[in-house]
Amino acid sequence: MGTYVTGTDIGAAWLAAFRALHAQKGSIVNLAVDITAPMSEDVGVRHAIEDTLVGLRDSHRDFAGVQSMHTVANTVFPISLYRHGAEGAASRFIANALKGEQNRRHASHRRWGTYLGRLVAYPARDGQATNQLAINLERLSGKDRQWSDLYEVPIASPDGDHYDPDWEDLSRSSSATGGAVLHGDTRLDPLRRGGPCLAHISLTLDGGVVSMLALYRRHSYVTRAYGNFLGLSRLLYFMAHESGHDVGNLMVVTGHATVDAPGRANLLVAAEAAAGTSTPIEIGARPLGTTWSDLDLHAPADGASAS
């Protein structure tokens, strides 16, 4: 049987999921987490997780490379590249993301790539790169005449099948679905571990509100989940705001949710004690010249790598 939990903000939803994971000894098959107000988070919960990560980093060799929740969120949607409210903010974000991928492509630690890379330069079947972010944004915006006329179009495959109408929804003019694929095919992504865990993002526009469904094959709830919720929420805001719509809810479904670190009970106690203050998430770049250091994990003894 699958497990469903819900929370108003990112922190409450993470905490609900973590309680369920703790009750099931740190492992749940098919976990659905519904975040009803993804533009808010609980910084108390976030700091409790990061304090745990600092302790792990400083005491366990296996956790030497853990990242702050901001850094994890950056892998999905880096807010430093989104000058929210500026003219041409969406196109500049996409252009910057593509530019950054050029540098990342020859990095030693590039591995399979990044989620952001898959969003703006998905390796398509024809050998070209598909800019899923731009395609979905244009369709959500209704700027594409063909899309506006054929409003019910599933985008399950980013590089094909866009123009097949969804016959079940043809009569509903205020509803549409969009999708972004993060996995390559099994030939491109053969790694059993270390490959992309986020597999698919679906966007639904209904009544002027954009909601998101994200599918993870596996999700680590200590080192990654809160940061991923944050990144997905920022991506959701970007897609909704830049297409002229409101933000709906975020649902994150995971095939195998795990507690990937020791000290599960202690983290649960700490997070519950720290919870209770809901604050808006940051959705865009800070003014140039403002510090980013407060979003790092506490400084290690001898420096750390970037995301």
Next chain:
Amino acid sequence: MTTVVEVDAVRTAVVQALADVEGLDVVEVEAIIAAGGGDGALQLDSKQAEVIIAFVEEMFGCELPSPVDLRKDQFSTVAALVDLVASAIVAPSEA
């Protein structure tokens, strides 16, 4: 390919790239840098640094390290980026 340039040209390129990333004029960026305490004080996020480096790679026709392969102190300020690029492409007598 290694391109031989001067340190001043590297700084100019880094600031131009930062302006491009931010959608600002170079003059505005220079004013923000000056107001914030100089090249060593203006902090950059790793993603900003990644894009700036990509711009600079294109300007000089070279390949530079990515933030994912670097320590934070090697890319997190304008001064650090200038040092990073200069160490890769500036002629030994200029570096």
